[in-house]
Amino acid sequence: MNELQFGNRIRQILDEGTRLDAHTTERLRAARELALERRRLAPAGAPAYAGGGLGSIGDGPRFSRSLLVAAVLLALGLAFVYSAQQKRRVAETVELDTQLLSDELPIDAYLDKGFEAWLKKHRQH
Numbered sequence: 001m002n003e004l005q006f007g008n009r010i011r012q013i014l015d016e017g018t019r020l021d022a023h024t025t026e027r028l029r030a031a032r033e034l035a036l037e038r039r040r041l042a043p044a045g046a047p048a049y050a051g052g053g054l055g056s057i058g059d060g061p062r063f064s065r066s067l068l069v070a071a072v073l074l075a076l077g078l079a080f081v082y083s084a085q086q087k088r089r090v091a092e093t094v095e096l097d098t099q100l101l102s103d104e105l106p107i108d109a110y111l112d113k114g115f116e117a118w119l120k121k122h123r124q125h
Contacts, residue, residue: 001009020028100107105118112118 100110
């Protein structure tokens with residue numbers, strides 16, 4: 001039994017087991033005719049897919065554009081977060097440098113081994 005015979009046999013079995021009312025049969029016939037008409041109107045070589053709603057497989061270019069837009073927005077968001085973090089780090093460094101330079105304690109004192117002793121003495125006042 002080849003493929004065509006096998007397919008015809010399955011169709012016969014399904015037809016025998018399916019008794020549909022006239023309304024359902026008519027709707028199925030109209031849907032089949034519409035599908036065949038759409039197939040005739042489709043460009044040659046274009047793949048035919050079931051569905052047709054937004055985001056279906058046949059919407060390749062639209063899907064690619066939306067993916068590209070999402071990737072660009074993600075990249076812009078990441079660049080903004082990185083920039084904000086860099087600005088915060090620079091501001092913290094500037095604040096620390098300003099405190100060190102404006103303090104009455106000389107910068108060399110931070111390198112001195114007696115620094116802790118000076119801090120303890122200064123805290124007691």
